[in-house]
Amino acid sequence: MNNSEKCFQQAKLSIPGGVNSPVRSFSSVKRNPLFIDSAKGAYVFDIDGNEYIDYVGSWGPMILGHNHPKIQEAVINATNKGLSFGAPTKPEITMAELIKKHISSIDKVRMVNSGTEATMSAIRLARGYTGKSKIIKFEGCYHGHVDSLLVKAGSGALTFGKPSSAGIPDDTTKDTLVCQFNDIKSVEQAIKNNENEIAALIIEPVAGNMNCILPKDNFLKKIRELCNLNKIILIFDEVMTGFRVNYKSAQGYYDVQPDLTCLGKIIGGGLPAAAFGGKSEIMDMLAPNGPVYQAGTLSGNPIAMAAGTACLQTLMNEKNFKDLDHKSKSLTSGLLTVANDYKVPFKTSQIGGMFGLFFTNQESISTFKDVNQCNQEHFLKFFNEMLDQGIYLAPSSFEAGFISLAHTQDLIEQTINASETAFKEIAKVI
Numbered sequence: 001m002n003n004s005e006k007c008f009q010q011a012k013l014s015i016p017g018g019v020n021s022p023v024r025s026f027s028s029v030k031r032n033p034l035f036i037d038s039a040k041g042a043y044v045f046d047i048d049g050n051e052y053i054d055y056v057g058s059w060g061p062m063i064l065g066h067n068h069p070k071i072q073e074a075v076i077n078a079t080n081k082g083l084s085f086g087a088p089t090k091p092e093i094t095m096a097e098l099i100k101k102h103i104s105s106i107d108k109v110r111m112v113n114s115g116t117e118a119t120m121s122a123i124r125l126a127r128g129y130t131g132k133s134k135i136i137k138f139e140g141c142y143h144g145h146v147d148s149l150l151v152k153a154g155s156g157a158l159t160f161g162k163p164s165s166a167g168i169p170d171d172t173t174k175d176t177l178v179c180q181f182n183d184i185k186s187v188e189q190a191i192k193n194n195e196n197e198i199a200a201l202i203i204e205p206v207a208g209n210m211n212c213i214l215p216k217d218n219f220l221k222k223i224r225e226l227c228n229l230n231k232i233i234l235i236f237d238e239v240m241t242g243f244r245v246n247y248k249s250a251q252g253y254y255d256v257q258p259d260l261t262c263l264g265k266i267i268g269g270g271l272p273a274a275a276f277g278g279k280s281e282i283m284d285m286l287a288p289n290g291p292v293y294q295a296g297t298l299s300g301n302p303i304a305m306a307a308g309t310a311c312l313q314t315l316m317n318e319k320n321f322k323d324l325d326h327k328s329k330s331l332t333s334g335l336l337t338v339a340n341d342y343k344v345p346f347k348t349s350q351i352g353g354m355f356g357l358f359f360t361n362q363e364s365i366s367t368f369k370d371v372n373q374c375n376q377e378h379f380l381k382f383f384n385e386m387l388d389q390g391i392y393l394a395p396s397s398f399e400a401g402f403i404s405l406a407h408t409q410d411l412i413e414q415t416i417n418a419s420e421t422a423f424k425e426i427a428k429v430i
């Protein structure tokens with residue numbers, strides 16, 4: 001790993017921490033990051049010539065596998081026409097219609113460049129539409145690096161949140177209430193304490209930024225009811241789960257219609273594109289129709305629209321989602337079997353093309369607190385042993401894993417076999 005090592009030292013001299021997004025630094029797995037040279041299908045290749053079976057998938061977009069020929073071709077064709085015009089184009093209509101076709105809660109959709117922009121704009125829109133200020137979010141859910149959403153629970157979960165980053169004034173988060181995922185009582189209480197003041201509730205319908213936590217006991221349906229009763233705009237942040245967990249995204253899978261939906265990752269096919277959309281009545285509050293301002297120089301960029309459209313058109317059939325679900329099930333159940341063989345306390349979760357690995361013997365893992373109680377040392381050993389055998393997992397125990405259509409059963413078997421060594425090593429320190 002000499003070349004990666006050298007590049008990391010060089011990068012640190014001109015890029016903060018050597019990376020353009022912190023999780024890439026590998027700091028939570030206590031080693032230096034690999035610099036990637038190229039990727040194809042289920043593999044990434046580093047600049048030292050090593051190959052890895054990749055379960056990060058660029059953090060979600062690569063659901064068809066890396067550098068899929070259909071996307072590559074669409075991008076090349078689009079570049080022949082020019083890169084950006086700052087004026088309306090046909091590919092934007094194609095993309096909007098594709099999204100609407102598959103997500104029935106969306107009548108109108110606005111394109112942006114990142115998930116962060118999508119959630120930030122959806123929050124502003126909900127506030128503009130309702131004329132109220134407060135918002136509810138959930139501990140452990142991540143919605144990008146928006147000031148008002150970078151909060152952690154205060155002293156009690158029912159007080160307003162505290163900024164979780166330096167540089168955010170307390171005043172910015174004083175309107176953000178932090179509730180517990182899968183705990184409907186915490187939501188009821190927050191609403192009761194702030195009657196008629198809550199504009200929006202934002203949630204990842206499947207939490208994918210605190211490992212992978214599924215909603216349970218009709219949690220999402222109950223939230224929908226509470227939002228209806230209290231005229232709160234329900235925002236599903238499906239930046240990760242959109243076209244990932246199911247053919248109809250998480251809202252279709254759980255049969256709950258949000259008022260607004262945020263999308264990203266997969267809809268850009270690997271290029272920067274994201275979106276927020278919902279009911280016409282709400283979306284028409286946006287400029288130029290309405291008083292809520294929102295804009296973007298490169299929004300709806302034709303190259304990004306070409307990549308995203310090719311990705312969705314190739315991906316969207318139910319067989320592909322059965323396939324993804326089957327593959328992630330076979331991976332998680334295979335790993336579980338090996339963990340049990342070595343008596344390593346271990347649990348998994350999975351839905352569609354995403355999965356979670358938990359080093360714990362807790363009966364159920366349904367909140368951020370539960371995830372925090374997992375064994376960090378075991379995860380560290382697992383991650384490092386797997387990487388040394390050519391399996392590239394997310395370098396943090398708070399991230400979900402991703403499967404692509406390019407992950408063959410053979411590669412999944414290889415991964416499960418590699419885990420033998422990893423679980424054996426962990427068993428030695430139990």
Ligand SMILES: *Cc1c(COP(=O)(O)O)cnc(C)c1O
Pocket residue numbers: 113114115116117119142143144145204208209237238239240241264265274
């Ligand atoms: C990745 C992610 C975001 C942020 O998207 P960026 O494109 O990184 O700004 C927001 N919400 C969720 C649920 C995400 O997974």
